[in-house]
Amino acid sequence: MAQKDEAGTRLAGIVGTGNLLTGEAISDDYAHDEALSAPPQKPGYVAKPATAEEVAELLKAAAEAGVPVTARGSGSGLSAGARPVDGGLLVSFERMNAVLEIDTGNHVAVVQPGVTLAELEAATADHGLTYPVYPGELSASVGGTVGTNAGGMRAIRYGVTRSNVVGLQAVLPSGEVVRTGGRTSKISTGYDLTQLIIGSEGTLALVTEVILKLHPRLPHGATVLAPFDDFDQVMAAVPRIVASGLAPHILEYIDNLTMAAMVYNDKLELGVPEQIRERTQAYLAVALENRVAERVDEDVEALGELLTELGATDAYVLDGGAARKLIAAREKAFWNAKAAGADDVIDVVVPRTAMPAFLTRARELALAAGGGAIGCGHAGDGNVHLAIFCTDPDTRSRLLTDIFGYAMELGGAISGEHGLGRTKTKYHEKLTDPAKLALLRRLKDSFDPAGILNPGVLFA
Amino acid sequence: MAQKDEAGTRLAGIVGTGNLLTGEAISDDYAHDEALSAPPQKPGYVAKPATAEEVAELLKAAAEAGVPVTARGSGSGLSAGARPVDGGLLVSFERMNAVLEIDTGNHVAVVQPGVTLAELEAATADHGLTYPVYPGELSASVGGTVGTNAGGMRAIRYGVTRSNVVGLQAVLPSGEVVRTGGRTSKISTGYDLTQLIIGSEGTLALVTEVILKLHPRLPHGATVLAPFDDFDQVMAAVPRIVASGLAPHILEYIDNLTMAAMVYNDKLELGVPEQIRERTQAYLAVALENRVAERVDEDVEALGELLTELGATDAYVLDGGAARKLIAAREKAFWNAKAAGADDVIDVVVPRTAMPAFLTRARELALAAGGGAIGCGHAGDGNVHLAIFCTDPDTRSRLLTDIFGYAMELGGAISGEHGLGRTKTKYHEKLTDPAKLALLRRLKDSFDPAGILNPGVLFA
Incomplete structure (x- = not known):
C-alpha cells in the first residue's frame, strides 16, 4: 500500500x-x-x-x-x-466542462470534453447554429461521444461524430500535449490524428479540447409515421426515400413490439387505428426539415405519396407534440429495454440492404438460445439496436458471438455507435482477421507502449 | 546490377x-x-x-x-x-480500373483504384446518384484522391474524400491484405483504418479497392457570380451565406487577376460591365442545387438579395452555358497559372475568417521576395490556392516557409487537399511540433517498419 x-x-x-x-x-x-x-x-x-x-x-x-x-x-x-x-x-x-467559444465566423464550437450535448445545444441555439450529433442521450459528454464515435438518429443527414469533429487537443500517455486539425473542415498533411483518436475509447490519448463543426439550425420541420405490414418492404423503402432527395434527418424503423412498449410506457397517441396496429410488422419514422415552412408541407406530401407507393399502409403526419414525444420515446428505447429486463443491448451495423436477413437470423438465433431479440434502429444507416433477452451468461456469450459473426459475414460490424468497451472487445478479438488485429495492436503501441490507457478495452 | x-x-x-x-x-x-x-x-x-x-x-x-x-x-x-x-x-x-458495382440499395460504388472520376461519373449518372468529390481534374484516379484526401469545389456541401469513402481494401508492406469499413456509413469498433489510410499518400499501404458513398443527383441548379469592391467583404459574406441554410454546393472566391486570366484564356462572357470589373477586388461564385426547379429560382432570388446586403456590387445569374464555362475555367486555374509561368502552386488552408489576413500577408511576403502570389480558392473551406511566382529556388523555399508558417500560426495547415508529396514535406517537418512528428513517424513504422513505401513523402 x-x-x-x-x-x-x-x-x-x-x-x-x-x-x-x-x-x-x-x-x-x-x-x-x-x-x-x-x-x-x-x-x-x-x-x-x-x-x-x-x-x-x-x-x-x-x-x-x-x-x-x-x-x-x-x-x-x-x-x-x-x-x-x-x-x-x-x-x-x-470540471472541464466549459464551452470555450462559439465561433460564428468559422461555424465551429470549441469545448472542453466534459460539456454535455444539452449544454452545447443551449450554447448554440441563440446563434442559429446546431451541433447535429444526437445519440439520444443529451446528458452525454462531448468527450464521451468522441471516444465512441457516437452516432444517433440524425446521422442519416449529418453524419456521425467522426464527420463533425474537426480538431482536438489530446494528451498522450507520455504527458505530451498535441493539437490535431483546426477550425477548418479540410486538411491534407498526412495521417489524420483527429480521426484516429475519434472512436479510440480512451485507449490512445485523453482528449482535453474538441473543435466541433456547427450547422445552420433549420427552423421548420415535420415528422411522418408509416406502418408497414411487412418488414422487407420497410427496408426496400429506405434507399428509395434517401434517393428521393428529400434528405430526411431522421429515418428510423421501430418493430411492432418495441412500438407497443413505447406507446404503453410513454403514453404516445399517434393516431394509428387499432386494426392497422395489429397487422403492422414495423414502422418507419421519417423527419424532414427546411429553412422554408411551405417546403416542409410540400415535402411531407411528396413523402406521403412515396411511402404509400412503397407499401406503407398509411402515412400519419404527427403534430409537433406527438412527434417530439415519439422521438423522445425512441431515444429512451434503451431504458424501456432495461426496465423490461433485457440482458444486453447491442447495436450491430450491417449494409442496410442486409437488415432483413440480419434481423431474421438474429431473432432465430435468440429463439434457439431460449431468449429473444426485439428492437429498433437507424434504418438509413443499417444500425440495428436490439435488446437481447438471454439470462445465462455462457449461452448469451455464444448467442452474441453468432449474431456478431453473422453481421460481419454480411459485411457489417459489431457496433455502429456504442463502441466495443469492456463488453464487446472479446467478440471483436475472436471474430476479426488476425493480420488486422495485429496492425491495430501496433497502432495502440505507437501511442501507448506501456499499455496504461484503458486496458481491457479494444484489446482483451 | x-x-x-x-x-x-x-x-x-x-x-x-x-x-x-x-x-x-x-x-x-x-x-x-x-x-x-x-x-x-x-x-x-x-x-x-x-x-x-x-x-x-x-x-x-x-x-x-x-x-x-x-x-x-x-x-x-x-x-x-x-x-x-x-x-x-x-x-x-x-489496369485496375473497373467499376465493380454500383450498389443502389446501399448507395455505394465499389471500384478499383485506377477508375477515374470521369468514369465514376458516367457509371453513376444513370442511377440518379453521384459521387460528389470534384477536385477539378476528372482524369484523377479514385486511388489518387484517396491518397491525397482530395477536396474540390463541392466540399462545402458534400465534404472531402475523407467524408465520402466508407471502406477500403489495402495491401500492407508485409503483403497482408486487409479490409476496412464496409458498405455502411457508421462503425464504432476501434481505430478507423479507412480514415488513417486516406490522405497517407501511399506511405502506409497500397489501396486496391475503394467503397465510395453516393448521393442523390439533384437535377436542378443555378450559378450566381457576385463582384465585390473589397476582399474583406467577400470573406465576411461567406459565413452568412453558409448560415442562411441555402446550402450552396460551390462557394468559390476568385481574385481580380485570376478572373482576368480566366476571362482571357477561356473567352468567358459573364455579363459583368467593364466599369464594375475595374473596381472589383474579388468575385464570389455560388452554385445552388435542388430537387425542385422552382426552389432553385426562389433560392437564387434570396441569395441575390443576401449578396447585395453583404456588399456585392451586383449579382449575376449565369445561364447554363456561361456557368459551366466559368466552373470549367475555375477548375483549370492551375493550368493558367502553369502557362503564366508560376513556379509553384500551393493550397494552404486557414480558418475561413483568417483568409483576409492570410492573403494580405502572403502577397506582402511574395512581393518582398521579389515575386508574386495570385489566386482563387474554396472560400467556404478557407482553402487558398495561390500561384507563386518566385524564380530562385532558395528564395522561394524561404518564402514558402514564411507563408506556411504564417498559415499555421493562424490555425491552418500547409495543404487543404493537394497533400505534402515530395514538394511540401520539408516544410511540414520544419514547422510541425516535434512530439507530433515523432508520433506520426511511429504510426508510419507500425505499418511500414522497413520504410519501403514512398520514402521522401510525408517524412524527409
Missing part, C-alpha cells in the same frame, strides 16, 4: 486534495456506465483535473507508477468503455 | 512480362505528376498489377529486395506524391 499511497499523494498534488477521491470517498457512480453486462468496479483513484496541463501531469504520474488510466465523461456509455480498473485511476472530466 | 535483374525477373513473374517495364521502356510520363517544383525521376521498374493478390506479391518482393515502392494513379497530383524514386518500383494502377 505504500506505493499506492505515494501515487495518491502525487496525484492529489496535481489536482488538489479536494479533487482526488480514494477509498470510501469514491461513490458508486464512478464504478460503472450504463452497460447492462459489465459488473461495476471502483477505481483506486478518481481525479478531477481542471486543465490539459493537469491531465498531462496525471498521465506522467500514472505511467511512472504503472497505474492504469480510464477516462470518464458523463458515464452514459453502453459498452463499459468508462468502467475503471481495480486500483486504477479514473480521470473524470466533470 | 545482378541483384536488380533478379528483382526485375521476380516482379515480371508476378504481373507478366508485358506488364513490367524497365529501362528505356519506361516512358517519361511515369517520371512525374503535375507538381511544378519536383524534378522528374524515372523509377527502376513500372509494374501494372491486375489484382490485389499481385499487388501483395509485388510488395513482398520489393520488401525482400529492399526496393522502395511508389503508387501511381493518373499522375494528376500537384505535390509529387506519385513521383517515383531512383531504382524504385512504381506500381501503376492503370
Whole structure:
C-alpha cells in the first residue's frame, strides 16, 4: 500500500486534495456506465483535473507508477468503455466542462470534453447554429461521444461524430500535449490524428479540447409515421426515400413490439387505428426539415405519396407534440429495454440492404438460445439496436458471438455507435482477421507502449 | 546490377512480362505528376498489377529486395506524391480500373483504384446518384484522391474524400491484405483504418479497392457570380451565406487577376460591365442545387438579395452555358497559372475568417521576395490556392516557409487537399511540433517498419 499511497499523494498534488477521491470517498457512480453486462468496479483513484496541463501531469504520474488510466465523461456509455480498473485511476472530466467559444465566423464550437450535448445545444441555439450529433442521450459528454464515435438518429443527414469533429487537443500517455486539425473542415498533411483518436475509447490519448463543426439550425420541420405490414418492404423503402432527395434527418424503423412498449410506457397517441396496429410488422419514422415552412408541407406530401407507393399502409403526419414525444420515446428505447429486463443491448451495423436477413437470423438465433431479440434502429444507416433477452451468461456469450459473426459475414460490424468497451472487445478479438488485429495492436503501441490507457478495452 | 535483374525477373513473374517495364521502356510520363517544383525521376521498374493478390506479391518482393515502392494513379497530383524514386518500383494502377458495382440499395460504388472520376461519373449518372468529390481534374484516379484526401469545389456541401469513402481494401508492406469499413456509413469498433489510410499518400499501404458513398443527383441548379469592391467583404459574406441554410454546393472566391486570366484564356462572357470589373477586388461564385426547379429560382432570388446586403456590387445569374464555362475555367486555374509561368502552386488552408489576413500577408511576403502570389480558392473551406511566382529556388523555399508558417500560426495547415508529396514535406517537418512528428513517424513504422513505401513523402 505504500506505493499506492505515494501515487495518491502525487496525484492529489496535481489536482488538489479536494479533487482526488480514494477509498470510501469514491461513490458508486464512478464504478460503472450504463452497460447492462459489465459488473461495476471502483477505481483506486478518481481525479478531477481542471486543465490539459493537469491531465498531462496525471498521465506522467500514472505511467511512472504503472497505474492504469480510464477516462470518464458523463458515464452514459453502453459498452463499459468508462468502467475503471481495480486500483486504477479514473480521470473524470466533470470540471472541464466549459464551452470555450462559439465561433460564428468559422461555424465551429470549441469545448472542453466534459460539456454535455444539452449544454452545447443551449450554447448554440441563440446563434442559429446546431451541433447535429444526437445519440439520444443529451446528458452525454462531448468527450464521451468522441471516444465512441457516437452516432444517433440524425446521422442519416449529418453524419456521425467522426464527420463533425474537426480538431482536438489530446494528451498522450507520455504527458505530451498535441493539437490535431483546426477550425477548418479540410486538411491534407498526412495521417489524420483527429480521426484516429475519434472512436479510440480512451485507449490512445485523453482528449482535453474538441473543435466541433456547427450547422445552420433549420427552423421548420415535420415528422411522418408509416406502418408497414411487412418488414422487407420497410427496408426496400429506405434507399428509395434517401434517393428521393428529400434528405430526411431522421429515418428510423421501430418493430411492432418495441412500438407497443413505447406507446404503453410513454403514453404516445399517434393516431394509428387499432386494426392497422395489429397487422403492422414495423414502422418507419421519417423527419424532414427546411429553412422554408411551405417546403416542409410540400415535402411531407411528396413523402406521403412515396411511402404509400412503397407499401406503407398509411402515412400519419404527427403534430409537433406527438412527434417530439415519439422521438423522445425512441431515444429512451434503451431504458424501456432495461426496465423490461433485457440482458444486453447491442447495436450491430450491417449494409442496410442486409437488415432483413440480419434481423431474421438474429431473432432465430435468440429463439434457439431460449431468449429473444426485439428492437429498433437507424434504418438509413443499417444500425440495428436490439435488446437481447438471454439470462445465462455462457449461452448469451455464444448467442452474441453468432449474431456478431453473422453481421460481419454480411459485411457489417459489431457496433455502429456504442463502441466495443469492456463488453464487446472479446467478440471483436475472436471474430476479426488476425493480420488486422495485429496492425491495430501496433497502432495502440505507437501511442501507448506501456499499455496504461484503458486496458481491457479494444484489446482483451 | 545482378541483384536488380533478379528483382526485375521476380516482379515480371508476378504481373507478366508485358506488364513490367524497365529501362528505356519506361516512358517519361511515369517520371512525374503535375507538381511544378519536383524534378522528374524515372523509377527502376513500372509494374501494372491486375489484382490485389499481385499487388501483395509485388510488395513482398520489393520488401525482400529492399526496393522502395511508389503508387501511381493518373499522375494528376500537384505535390509529387506519385513521383517515383531512383531504382524504385512504381506500381501503376492503370489496369485496375473497373467499376465493380454500383450498389443502389446501399448507395455505394465499389471500384478499383485506377477508375477515374470521369468514369465514376458516367457509371453513376444513370442511377440518379453521384459521387460528389470534384477536385477539378476528372482524369484523377479514385486511388489518387484517396491518397491525397482530395477536396474540390463541392466540399462545402458534400465534404472531402475523407467524408465520402466508407471502406477500403489495402495491401500492407508485409503483403497482408486487409479490409476496412464496409458498405455502411457508421462503425464504432476501434481505430478507423479507412480514415488513417486516406490522405497517407501511399506511405502506409497500397489501396486496391475503394467503397465510395453516393448521393442523390439533384437535377436542378443555378450559378450566381457576385463582384465585390473589397476582399474583406467577400470573406465576411461567406459565413452568412453558409448560415442562411441555402446550402450552396460551390462557394468559390476568385481574385481580380485570376478572373482576368480566366476571362482571357477561356473567352468567358459573364455579363459583368467593364466599369464594375475595374473596381472589383474579388468575385464570389455560388452554385445552388435542388430537387425542385422552382426552389432553385426562389433560392437564387434570396441569395441575390443576401449578396447585395453583404456588399456585392451586383449579382449575376449565369445561364447554363456561361456557368459551366466559368466552373470549367475555375477548375483549370492551375493550368493558367502553369502557362503564366508560376513556379509553384500551393493550397494552404486557414480558418475561413483568417483568409483576409492570410492573403494580405502572403502577397506582402511574395512581393518582398521579389515575386508574386495570385489566386482563387474554396472560400467556404478557407482553402487558398495561390500561384507563386518566385524564380530562385532558395528564395522561394524561404518564402514558402514564411507563408506556411504564417498559415499555421493562424490555425491552418500547409495543404487543404493537394497533400505534402515530395514538394511540401520539408516544410511540414520544419514547422510541425516535434512530439507530433515523432508520433506520426511511429504510426508510419507500425505499418511500414522497413520504410519501403514512398520514402521522401510525408517524412524527409
